[in-house]
Amino acid sequence: MVKLKIPDIMPDITDEDAINHIFRYLKKNRQVQDFLINKLIESVLEENKPPNLEIQSGYLQPISYDTVTGSEAFYDAAWHLCSRNILRPYPVNEHDELKYPVNFSGKFVVTQYGRTWLEKFDQNNCTPSEYGRFSQLFNDRVHLFGAGYNSRSQEAIKCYRSQSYLACCVMCGSAYESILLALAIKKKGNEDEILRMYNASKGRSRVENDLIGQKNQFIQKEFTRYTDLLKYWRDDASHGAVSSIQEEEAYTSLILLLRFVLFAEKNWTELTSP
Incomplete structure:
Protein backbone atom coordinates (compact mmCIF):
# COMPACT_ATOMS: atom_id res chain seq x y z
CA MET A 1 0.00 0.00 0.00
CA ASP A 122 -14.99 33.77 -6.62
CA GLN A 123 -14.26 35.47 -9.95
CA ASN A 124 -10.89 36.80 -8.75
CA ASN A 125 -7.69 34.80 -9.05
CA CYS A 126 -5.93 36.77 -6.35
CA THR A 127 -7.91 37.85 -3.32
CA PRO A 128 -6.92 39.93 -0.31
CA SER A 129 -7.20 36.75 1.74
CA GLU A 130 -3.85 35.86 0.16
CA TYR A 131 -2.08 38.36 2.38
CA GLY A 132 1.45 37.26 1.55
CA ARG A 133 0.85 37.29 -2.19
CA PHE A 134 -0.82 40.69 -2.09
CA SER A 135 1.92 42.06 0.13
CA GLN A 136 4.61 40.83 -2.25
CA LEU A 137 2.86 42.25 -5.32
CA PHE A 138 2.82 45.67 -3.66
CA ASN A 139 6.33 45.35 -2.28
CA ASP A 140 7.79 44.44 -5.68
CA ARG A 141 7.04 47.98 -6.91
CA VAL A 142 8.58 49.91 -4.03
CA HIS A 143 11.55 50.84 -6.21
CA LEU A 144 9.15 52.80 -8.44
CA PHE A 145 6.80 54.39 -5.94
CA GLY A 146 8.86 54.78 -2.78
CA ALA A 147 8.74 54.00 0.92
CA GLY A 148 5.63 56.10 1.57
CA TYR A 149 3.64 54.00 -0.89
CA ASN A 150 5.06 50.78 0.51
CA SER A 151 4.21 51.51 4.15
CA ARG A 152 0.65 52.56 3.27
CA SER A 153 -0.07 49.63 0.97
CA GLN A 154 1.22 47.16 3.57
CA GLU A 155 -0.83 48.90 6.25
CA ALA A 156 -3.93 48.58 4.04
CA ILE A 157 -3.48 44.80 3.92
CA LYS A 158 -3.02 44.63 7.71
CA CYS A 159 -6.19 46.68 8.21
CA TYR A 160 -8.19 44.43 5.90
CA ARG A 161 -6.96 41.31 7.68
CA SER A 162 -7.94 42.75 11.06
CA GLN A 163 -11.38 43.72 9.63
CA SER A 164 -10.66 47.44 10.05
CA TYR A 165 -12.37 48.30 6.79
CA LEU A 166 -12.56 52.08 7.21
CA ALA A 167 -8.84 52.20 7.92
CA CYS A 168 -8.17 49.91 4.95
CA CYS A 169 -9.92 52.34 2.59
CA VAL A 170 -8.00 55.27 4.05
CA MET A 171 -4.68 53.47 3.58
CA CYS A 172 -5.55 52.42 0.01
CA GLY A 173 -6.35 56.03 -0.85
CA SER A 174 -3.18 57.22 0.84
CA ALA A 175 -1.12 54.65 -1.06
CA TYR A 176 -2.65 55.97 -4.28
CA GLU A 177 -1.62 59.51 -3.34
CA SER A 178 1.93 58.31 -2.68
CA ILE A 179 1.99 56.81 -6.19
CA LEU A 180 0.56 60.04 -7.60
CA LEU A 181 3.33 62.06 -5.95
CA ALA A 182 6.03 59.65 -7.13
CA LEU A 183 4.80 59.92 -10.73
CA ALA A 184 4.39 63.70 -10.61
CA ILE A 185 7.83 64.29 -9.05
CA LYS A 186 9.46 62.04 -11.63
CA LYS A 187 7.69 63.93 -14.43
CA LYS A 188 8.37 67.43 -13.10
CA GLY A 189 11.84 66.74 -11.75
CA ASN A 190 11.16 69.12 -8.86
CA GLU A 191 9.98 67.53 -5.62
CA ASP A 192 9.57 70.81 -3.72
CA GLU A 193 7.30 72.25 -6.40
CA ILE A 194 5.06 69.18 -6.46
CA LEU A 195 4.81 69.05 -2.67
CA ARG A 196 3.87 72.74 -2.51
CA MET A 197 1.16 72.11 -5.10
CA TYR A 198 -0.07 69.00 -3.24
CA ASN A 199 -0.23 70.79 0.13
CA ALA A 200 -2.18 73.75 -1.26
CA SER A 201 -5.96 73.98 -1.60
CA LYS A 202 -7.32 71.17 -3.82
CA GLY A 203 -3.78 69.93 -4.04
CA ARG A 204 -4.54 66.36 -5.07
CA SER A 205 -6.65 67.48 -8.03
CA ARG A 206 -4.02 69.98 -9.09
CA VAL A 207 -1.28 67.34 -9.05
CA GLU A 208 -3.49 64.93 -11.00
CA ASN A 209 -4.19 67.55 -13.62
CA ASP A 210 -0.50 68.40 -13.88
CA LEU A 211 0.28 64.70 -14.35
CA ILE A 212 -2.36 63.58 -16.86
CA GLY A 213 -4.10 66.76 -18.03
CA GLN A 214 -2.26 66.72 -21.36
CA LYS A 215 -2.06 62.95 -21.79
CA ASN A 216 -4.01 61.01 -24.40
CA GLN A 217 -7.60 59.93 -23.77
CA PHE A 218 -6.70 56.30 -23.08
CA ILE A 219 -4.28 57.22 -20.28
CA GLN A 220 -6.75 59.66 -18.74
CA LYS A 221 -9.62 57.16 -18.90
CA GLU A 222 -7.66 54.26 -17.43
CA PHE A 223 -6.15 56.48 -14.73
CA THR A 224 -9.55 57.65 -13.48
CA ARG A 225 -11.09 54.20 -13.91
CA TYR A 226 -8.87 52.85 -11.14
CA THR A 227 -8.64 55.92 -8.92
CA ASP A 228 -12.10 57.52 -8.70
CA LEU A 229 -13.47 55.00 -6.19
CA LEU A 230 -10.16 54.86 -4.32
CA LYS A 231 -10.38 58.59 -3.72
CA TYR A 232 -14.10 58.52 -2.91
CA TRP A 233 -13.84 55.79 -0.28
CA ARG A 234 -10.64 57.23 1.12
CA ASP A 235 -12.35 60.58 1.70
CA ASP A 236 -15.56 59.00 2.97
CA ALA A 237 -13.71 56.76 5.43
CA SER A 238 -11.53 59.55 6.80
CA HIS A 239 -14.37 61.99 7.53
CA GLY A 240 -16.24 62.05 10.83
CA ALA A 241 -19.72 61.41 9.41
CA VAL A 242 -21.36 57.99 9.52
CA SER A 243 -19.99 55.80 6.73
CA SER A 244 -21.51 52.77 5.02
CA ILE A 245 -18.10 51.30 4.18
CA GLN A 246 -17.87 47.59 4.92
CA GLU A 247 -15.77 44.66 3.73
CA GLU A 248 -16.93 44.89 0.12
CA GLU A 249 -15.64 48.44 -0.24
CA ALA A 250 -12.35 47.60 1.47
CA TYR A 251 -11.93 44.53 -0.71
CA THR A 252 -12.62 46.55 -3.86
CA SER A 253 -10.21 49.26 -2.72
CA LEU A 254 -7.38 46.74 -2.44
CA ILE A 255 -8.18 45.28 -5.86
CA LEU A 256 -8.33 48.76 -7.43
CA LEU A 257 -5.08 49.78 -5.77
CA LEU A 258 -3.32 46.70 -7.11
CA ARG A 259 -4.67 47.28 -10.61
CA PHE A 260 -3.62 50.92 -10.48
CA VAL A 261 -0.13 49.91 -9.34
CA LEU A 262 0.16 47.57 -12.34
CA PHE A 263 -1.23 50.24 -14.68
CA ALA A 264 1.22 52.87 -13.39
CA GLU A 265 4.12 50.44 -13.71
CA LYS A 266 3.16 49.45 -17.26
CA ASN A 267 2.70 53.09 -18.34
CA TRP A 268 5.52 54.58 -16.26
CA THR A 269 7.35 56.10 -19.22
CA GLU A 270 4.22 57.65 -20.70
CA LEU A 271 3.01 59.03 -17.36
CA THR A 272 6.34 60.54 -16.38
CA SER A 273 7.30 62.02 -19.74
CA PRO A 274 6.98 65.84 -20.00
Missing part, protein backbone atom coordinates in the same frame (compact mmCIF):
# COMPACT_ATOMS: atom_id res chain seq x y z
CA VAL A 2 1.21 3.50 -0.90
CA LYS A 3 0.76 6.16 1.80
CA LEU A 4 0.38 9.77 0.63
CA LYS A 5 0.73 12.71 3.00
CA ILE A 6 0.80 16.50 2.68
CA PRO A 7 4.61 16.98 2.98
CA ASP A 8 5.08 14.61 0.05
CA ILE A 9 3.45 16.97 -2.46
CA MET A 10 3.19 20.32 -0.60
CA PRO A 11 6.28 20.56 1.63
CA ASP A 12 6.07 24.34 2.09
CA ILE A 13 2.30 24.83 2.37
CA THR A 14 1.17 27.96 4.21
CA ASP A 15 -2.16 28.89 5.75
CA GLU A 16 -2.77 31.11 2.70
CA ASP A 17 -2.29 28.11 0.41
CA ALA A 18 -4.66 26.15 2.61
CA ILE A 19 -7.28 28.96 2.43
CA ASN A 20 -7.17 28.71 -1.35
CA HIS A 21 -7.59 24.94 -1.18
CA ILE A 22 -10.61 25.41 1.10
CA PHE A 23 -12.13 27.98 -1.30
CA ARG A 24 -11.64 25.67 -4.28
CA TYR A 25 -13.10 22.72 -2.38
CA LEU A 26 -16.18 24.71 -1.38
CA LYS A 27 -16.71 26.03 -4.91
CA LYS A 28 -16.38 22.54 -6.35
CA ASN A 29 -18.74 21.08 -3.75
CA ARG A 30 -21.33 23.84 -3.44
CA GLN A 31 -23.93 21.38 -2.20
CA VAL A 32 -21.82 20.61 0.88
CA GLN A 33 -23.43 21.88 4.08
CA ASP A 34 -20.66 20.81 6.40
CA PHE A 35 -17.25 19.25 5.93
CA LEU A 36 -14.42 17.67 7.87
CA ILE A 37 -10.90 18.98 7.43
CA ASN A 38 -9.52 15.46 6.99
CA LYS A 39 -11.93 14.82 4.09
CA LEU A 40 -10.90 18.10 2.49
CA ILE A 41 -7.22 17.19 2.86
CA GLU A 42 -7.92 13.78 1.34
CA SER A 43 -9.52 15.51 -1.65
CA VAL A 44 -6.52 17.84 -2.04
CA LEU A 45 -4.11 14.91 -1.87
CA GLU A 46 -6.11 13.01 -4.47
CA GLU A 47 -6.19 15.99 -6.85
CA ASN A 48 -2.45 16.67 -6.51
CA LYS A 49 -1.00 13.20 -6.29
CA PRO A 50 1.93 12.45 -8.61
CA PRO A 51 1.04 10.52 -11.78
CA ASN A 52 1.29 6.74 -11.54
CA LEU A 53 1.95 6.97 -7.82
CA GLU A 54 0.03 3.76 -7.20
CA ILE A 55 2.24 1.76 -9.55
CA GLN A 56 5.12 0.24 -7.59
CA SER A 57 7.56 -2.18 -9.25
CA GLY A 58 5.10 -2.66 -12.08
CA TYR A 59 2.17 -3.54 -9.81
CA LEU A 60 -0.90 -1.46 -8.94
CA GLN A 61 -0.95 -0.63 -5.24
CA PRO A 62 -3.85 0.84 -3.23
CA ILE A 63 -3.31 4.36 -1.83
CA SER A 64 -3.95 5.42 1.75
CA TYR A 65 -4.15 9.09 2.72
CA ASP A 66 -2.41 10.45 5.81
CA THR A 67 -4.54 13.48 6.68
CA VAL A 68 -2.78 14.25 9.97
CA THR A 69 0.90 14.75 9.10
CA GLY A 70 1.48 18.36 8.04
CA SER A 71 -2.20 19.29 8.40
CA GLU A 72 -1.65 22.30 10.68
CA ALA A 73 -1.97 24.85 7.86
CA PHE A 74 -5.47 23.59 7.01
CA TYR A 75 -6.67 23.87 10.59
CA ASP A 76 -5.13 27.33 10.93
CA ALA A 77 -6.81 28.38 7.69
CA ALA A 78 -10.24 27.10 8.73
CA TRP A 79 -10.12 28.84 12.10
CA HIS A 80 -8.97 32.05 10.44
CA LEU A 81 -12.01 31.86 8.16
CA CYS A 82 -14.13 31.43 11.28
CA SER A 83 -12.79 34.78 12.53
CA ARG A 84 -13.98 36.26 9.22
CA ASN A 85 -17.49 34.77 9.68
CA ILE A 86 -17.04 32.73 6.48
CA LEU A 87 -16.95 29.42 8.35
CA ARG A 88 -18.10 28.37 11.80
CA PRO A 89 -17.43 25.23 13.83
CA TYR A 90 -20.07 22.56 13.38
CA PRO A 91 -21.18 20.41 16.32
CA VAL A 92 -19.77 16.91 16.22
CA ASN A 93 -21.82 14.01 17.55
CA GLU A 94 -20.67 10.93 15.68
CA HIS A 95 -18.09 8.77 17.45
CA ASP A 96 -15.62 8.94 14.54
CA GLU A 97 -15.90 12.72 14.49
CA LEU A 98 -14.56 12.94 18.04
CA LYS A 99 -11.26 11.26 17.25
CA TYR A 100 -8.24 13.39 18.10
CA PRO A 101 -6.40 14.74 16.20
CA VAL A 102 -8.01 13.48 13.00
CA ASN A 103 -11.38 15.18 13.37
CA PHE A 104 -11.58 16.83 16.76
CA SER A 105 -12.34 20.54 16.25
CA GLY A 106 -12.13 19.86 12.53
CA LYS A 107 -15.76 20.02 11.35
CA PHE A 108 -16.98 23.28 9.82
CA VAL A 109 -19.94 24.70 7.97
CA VAL A 110 -20.11 27.68 5.61
CA THR A 111 -22.12 30.50 7.17
CA GLN A 112 -24.86 32.32 5.32
CA TYR A 113 -22.54 35.32 5.02
CA GLY A 114 -19.78 32.98 3.82
CA ARG A 115 -21.90 31.68 0.94
CA THR A 116 -22.62 35.24 -0.18
CA TRP A 117 -18.92 36.10 0.13
CA LEU A 118 -17.86 33.09 -1.95
CA GLU A 119 -20.39 33.88 -4.68
CA LYS A 120 -19.36 37.50 -4.83
CA PHE A 121 -15.61 37.10 -4.89
Whole structure:
Protein backbone atom coordinates (compact mmCIF):
# COMPACT_ATOMS: atom_id res chain seq x y z
CA MET A 1 0.00 0.00 0.00
CA VAL A 2 1.21 3.50 -0.90
CA LYS A 3 0.76 6.16 1.80
CA LEU A 4 0.38 9.77 0.63
CA LYS A 5 0.73 12.71 3.00
CA ILE A 6 0.80 16.50 2.68
CA PRO A 7 4.61 16.98 2.98
CA ASP A 8 5.08 14.61 0.05
CA ILE A 9 3.45 16.97 -2.46
CA MET A 10 3.19 20.32 -0.60
CA PRO A 11 6.28 20.56 1.63
CA ASP A 12 6.07 24.34 2.09
CA ILE A 13 2.30 24.83 2.37
CA THR A 14 1.17 27.96 4.21
CA ASP A 15 -2.16 28.89 5.75
CA GLU A 16 -2.77 31.11 2.70
CA ASP A 17 -2.29 28.11 0.41
CA ALA A 18 -4.66 26.15 2.61
CA ILE A 19 -7.28 28.96 2.43
CA ASN A 20 -7.17 28.71 -1.35
CA HIS A 21 -7.59 24.94 -1.18
CA ILE A 22 -10.61 25.41 1.10
CA PHE A 23 -12.13 27.98 -1.30
CA ARG A 24 -11.64 25.67 -4.28
CA TYR A 25 -13.10 22.72 -2.38
CA LEU A 26 -16.18 24.71 -1.38
CA LYS A 27 -16.71 26.03 -4.91
CA LYS A 28 -16.38 22.54 -6.35
CA ASN A 29 -18.74 21.08 -3.75
CA ARG A 30 -21.33 23.84 -3.44
CA GLN A 31 -23.93 21.38 -2.20
CA VAL A 32 -21.82 20.61 0.88
CA GLN A 33 -23.43 21.88 4.08
CA ASP A 34 -20.66 20.81 6.40
CA PHE A 35 -17.25 19.25 5.93
CA LEU A 36 -14.42 17.67 7.87
CA ILE A 37 -10.90 18.98 7.43
CA ASN A 38 -9.52 15.46 6.99
CA LYS A 39 -11.93 14.82 4.09
CA LEU A 40 -10.90 18.10 2.49
CA ILE A 41 -7.22 17.19 2.86
CA GLU A 42 -7.92 13.78 1.34
CA SER A 43 -9.52 15.51 -1.65
CA VAL A 44 -6.52 17.84 -2.04
CA LEU A 45 -4.11 14.91 -1.87
CA GLU A 46 -6.11 13.01 -4.47
CA GLU A 47 -6.19 15.99 -6.85
CA ASN A 48 -2.45 16.67 -6.51
CA LYS A 49 -1.00 13.20 -6.29
CA PRO A 50 1.93 12.45 -8.61
CA PRO A 51 1.04 10.52 -11.78
CA ASN A 52 1.29 6.74 -11.54
CA LEU A 53 1.95 6.97 -7.82
CA GLU A 54 0.03 3.76 -7.20
CA ILE A 55 2.24 1.76 -9.55
CA GLN A 56 5.12 0.24 -7.59
CA SER A 57 7.56 -2.18 -9.25
CA GLY A 58 5.10 -2.66 -12.08
CA TYR A 59 2.17 -3.54 -9.81
CA LEU A 60 -0.90 -1.46 -8.94
CA GLN A 61 -0.95 -0.63 -5.24
CA PRO A 62 -3.85 0.84 -3.23
CA ILE A 63 -3.31 4.36 -1.83
CA SER A 64 -3.95 5.42 1.75
CA TYR A 65 -4.15 9.09 2.72
CA ASP A 66 -2.41 10.45 5.81
CA THR A 67 -4.54 13.48 6.68
CA VAL A 68 -2.78 14.25 9.97
CA THR A 69 0.90 14.75 9.10
CA GLY A 70 1.48 18.36 8.04
CA SER A 71 -2.20 19.29 8.40
CA GLU A 72 -1.65 22.30 10.68
CA ALA A 73 -1.97 24.85 7.86
CA PHE A 74 -5.47 23.59 7.01
CA TYR A 75 -6.67 23.87 10.59
CA ASP A 76 -5.13 27.33 10.93
CA ALA A 77 -6.81 28.38 7.69
CA ALA A 78 -10.24 27.10 8.73
CA TRP A 79 -10.12 28.84 12.10
CA HIS A 80 -8.97 32.05 10.44
CA LEU A 81 -12.01 31.86 8.16
CA CYS A 82 -14.13 31.43 11.28
CA SER A 83 -12.79 34.78 12.53
CA ARG A 84 -13.98 36.26 9.22
CA ASN A 85 -17.49 34.77 9.68
CA ILE A 86 -17.04 32.73 6.48
CA LEU A 87 -16.95 29.42 8.35
CA ARG A 88 -18.10 28.37 11.80
CA PRO A 89 -17.43 25.23 13.83
CA TYR A 90 -20.07 22.56 13.38
CA PRO A 91 -21.18 20.41 16.32
CA VAL A 92 -19.77 16.91 16.22
CA ASN A 93 -21.82 14.01 17.55
CA GLU A 94 -20.67 10.93 15.68
CA HIS A 95 -18.09 8.77 17.45
CA ASP A 96 -15.62 8.94 14.54
CA GLU A 97 -15.90 12.72 14.49
CA LEU A 98 -14.56 12.94 18.04
CA LYS A 99 -11.26 11.26 17.25
CA TYR A 100 -8.24 13.39 18.10
CA PRO A 101 -6.40 14.74 16.20
CA VAL A 102 -8.01 13.48 13.00
CA ASN A 103 -11.38 15.18 13.37
CA PHE A 104 -11.58 16.83 16.76
CA SER A 105 -12.34 20.54 16.25
CA GLY A 106 -12.13 19.86 12.53
CA LYS A 107 -15.76 20.02 11.35
CA PHE A 108 -16.98 23.28 9.82
CA VAL A 109 -19.94 24.70 7.97
CA VAL A 110 -20.11 27.68 5.61
CA THR A 111 -22.12 30.50 7.17
CA GLN A 112 -24.86 32.32 5.32
CA TYR A 113 -22.54 35.32 5.02
CA GLY A 114 -19.78 32.98 3.82
CA ARG A 115 -21.90 31.68 0.94
CA THR A 116 -22.62 35.24 -0.18
CA TRP A 117 -18.92 36.10 0.13
CA LEU A 118 -17.86 33.09 -1.95
CA GLU A 119 -20.39 33.88 -4.68
CA LYS A 120 -19.36 37.50 -4.83
CA PHE A 121 -15.61 37.10 -4.89
CA ASP A 122 -14.99 33.77 -6.62
CA GLN A 123 -14.26 35.47 -9.95
CA ASN A 124 -10.89 36.80 -8.75
CA ASN A 125 -7.69 34.80 -9.05
CA CYS A 126 -5.93 36.77 -6.35
CA THR A 127 -7.91 37.85 -3.32
CA PRO A 128 -6.92 39.93 -0.31
CA SER A 129 -7.20 36.75 1.74
CA GLU A 130 -3.85 35.86 0.16
CA TYR A 131 -2.08 38.36 2.38
CA GLY A 132 1.45 37.26 1.55
CA ARG A 133 0.85 37.29 -2.19
CA PHE A 134 -0.82 40.69 -2.09
CA SER A 135 1.92 42.06 0.13
CA GLN A 136 4.61 40.83 -2.25
CA LEU A 137 2.86 42.25 -5.32
CA PHE A 138 2.82 45.67 -3.66
CA ASN A 139 6.33 45.35 -2.28
CA ASP A 140 7.79 44.44 -5.68
CA ARG A 141 7.04 47.98 -6.91
CA VAL A 142 8.58 49.91 -4.03
CA HIS A 143 11.55 50.84 -6.21
CA LEU A 144 9.15 52.80 -8.44
CA PHE A 145 6.80 54.39 -5.94
CA GLY A 146 8.86 54.78 -2.78
CA ALA A 147 8.74 54.00 0.92
CA GLY A 148 5.63 56.10 1.57
CA TYR A 149 3.64 54.00 -0.89
CA ASN A 150 5.06 50.78 0.51
CA SER A 151 4.21 51.51 4.15
CA ARG A 152 0.65 52.56 3.27
CA SER A 153 -0.07 49.63 0.97
CA GLN A 154 1.22 47.16 3.57
CA GLU A 155 -0.83 48.90 6.25
CA ALA A 156 -3.93 48.58 4.04
CA ILE A 157 -3.48 44.80 3.92
CA LYS A 158 -3.02 44.63 7.71
CA CYS A 159 -6.19 46.68 8.21
CA TYR A 160 -8.19 44.43 5.90
CA ARG A 161 -6.96 41.31 7.68
CA SER A 162 -7.94 42.75 11.06
CA GLN A 163 -11.38 43.72 9.63
CA SER A 164 -10.66 47.44 10.05
CA TYR A 165 -12.37 48.30 6.79
CA LEU A 166 -12.56 52.08 7.21
CA ALA A 167 -8.84 52.20 7.92
CA CYS A 168 -8.17 49.91 4.95
CA CYS A 169 -9.92 52.34 2.59
CA VAL A 170 -8.00 55.27 4.05
CA MET A 171 -4.68 53.47 3.58
CA CYS A 172 -5.55 52.42 0.01
CA GLY A 173 -6.35 56.03 -0.85
CA SER A 174 -3.18 57.22 0.84
CA ALA A 175 -1.12 54.65 -1.06
CA TYR A 176 -2.65 55.97 -4.28
CA GLU A 177 -1.62 59.51 -3.34
CA SER A 178 1.93 58.31 -2.68
CA ILE A 179 1.99 56.81 -6.19
CA LEU A 180 0.56 60.04 -7.60
CA LEU A 181 3.33 62.06 -5.95
CA ALA A 182 6.03 59.65 -7.13
CA LEU A 183 4.80 59.92 -10.73
CA ALA A 184 4.39 63.70 -10.61
CA ILE A 185 7.83 64.29 -9.05
CA LYS A 186 9.46 62.04 -11.63
CA LYS A 187 7.69 63.93 -14.43
CA LYS A 188 8.37 67.43 -13.10
CA GLY A 189 11.84 66.74 -11.75
CA ASN A 190 11.16 69.12 -8.86
CA GLU A 191 9.98 67.53 -5.62
CA ASP A 192 9.57 70.81 -3.72
CA GLU A 193 7.30 72.25 -6.40
CA ILE A 194 5.06 69.18 -6.46
CA LEU A 195 4.81 69.05 -2.67
CA ARG A 196 3.87 72.74 -2.51
CA MET A 197 1.16 72.11 -5.10
CA TYR A 198 -0.07 69.00 -3.24
CA ASN A 199 -0.23 70.79 0.13
CA ALA A 200 -2.18 73.75 -1.26
CA SER A 201 -5.96 73.98 -1.60
CA LYS A 202 -7.32 71.17 -3.82
CA GLY A 203 -3.78 69.93 -4.04
CA ARG A 204 -4.54 66.36 -5.07
CA SER A 205 -6.65 67.48 -8.03
CA ARG A 206 -4.02 69.98 -9.09
CA VAL A 207 -1.28 67.34 -9.05
CA GLU A 208 -3.49 64.93 -11.00
CA ASN A 209 -4.19 67.55 -13.62
CA ASP A 210 -0.50 68.40 -13.88
CA LEU A 211 0.28 64.70 -14.35
CA ILE A 212 -2.36 63.58 -16.86
CA GLY A 213 -4.10 66.76 -18.03
CA GLN A 214 -2.26 66.72 -21.36
CA LYS A 215 -2.06 62.95 -21.79
CA ASN A 216 -4.01 61.01 -24.40
CA GLN A 217 -7.60 59.93 -23.77
CA PHE A 218 -6.70 56.30 -23.08
CA ILE A 219 -4.28 57.22 -20.28
CA GLN A 220 -6.75 59.66 -18.74
CA LYS A 221 -9.62 57.16 -18.90
CA GLU A 222 -7.66 54.26 -17.43
CA PHE A 223 -6.15 56.48 -14.73
CA THR A 224 -9.55 57.65 -13.48
CA ARG A 225 -11.09 54.20 -13.91
CA TYR A 226 -8.87 52.85 -11.14
CA THR A 227 -8.64 55.92 -8.92
CA ASP A 228 -12.10 57.52 -8.70
CA LEU A 229 -13.47 55.00 -6.19
CA LEU A 230 -10.16 54.86 -4.32
CA LYS A 231 -10.38 58.59 -3.72
CA TYR A 232 -14.10 58.52 -2.91
CA TRP A 233 -13.84 55.79 -0.28
CA ARG A 234 -10.64 57.23 1.12
CA ASP A 235 -12.35 60.58 1.70
CA ASP A 236 -15.56 59.00 2.97
CA ALA A 237 -13.71 56.76 5.43
CA SER A 238 -11.53 59.55 6.80
CA HIS A 239 -14.37 61.99 7.53
CA GLY A 240 -16.24 62.05 10.83
CA ALA A 241 -19.72 61.41 9.41
CA VAL A 242 -21.36 57.99 9.52
CA SER A 243 -19.99 55.80 6.73
CA SER A 244 -21.51 52.77 5.02
CA ILE A 245 -18.10 51.30 4.18
CA GLN A 246 -17.87 47.59 4.92
CA GLU A 247 -15.77 44.66 3.73
CA GLU A 248 -16.93 44.89 0.12
CA GLU A 249 -15.64 48.44 -0.24
CA ALA A 250 -12.35 47.60 1.47
CA TYR A 251 -11.93 44.53 -0.71
CA THR A 252 -12.62 46.55 -3.86
CA SER A 253 -10.21 49.26 -2.72
CA LEU A 254 -7.38 46.74 -2.44
CA ILE A 255 -8.18 45.28 -5.86
CA LEU A 256 -8.33 48.76 -7.43
CA LEU A 257 -5.08 49.78 -5.77
CA LEU A 258 -3.32 46.70 -7.11
CA ARG A 259 -4.67 47.28 -10.61
CA PHE A 260 -3.62 50.92 -10.48
CA VAL A 261 -0.13 49.91 -9.34
CA LEU A 262 0.16 47.57 -12.34
CA PHE A 263 -1.23 50.24 -14.68
CA ALA A 264 1.22 52.87 -13.39
CA GLU A 265 4.12 50.44 -13.71
CA LYS A 266 3.16 49.45 -17.26
CA ASN A 267 2.70 53.09 -18.34
CA TRP A 268 5.52 54.58 -16.26
CA THR A 269 7.35 56.10 -19.22
CA GLU A 270 4.22 57.65 -20.70
CA LEU A 271 3.01 59.03 -17.36
CA THR A 272 6.34 60.54 -16.38
CA SER A 273 7.30 62.02 -19.74
CA PRO A 274 6.98 65.84 -20.00
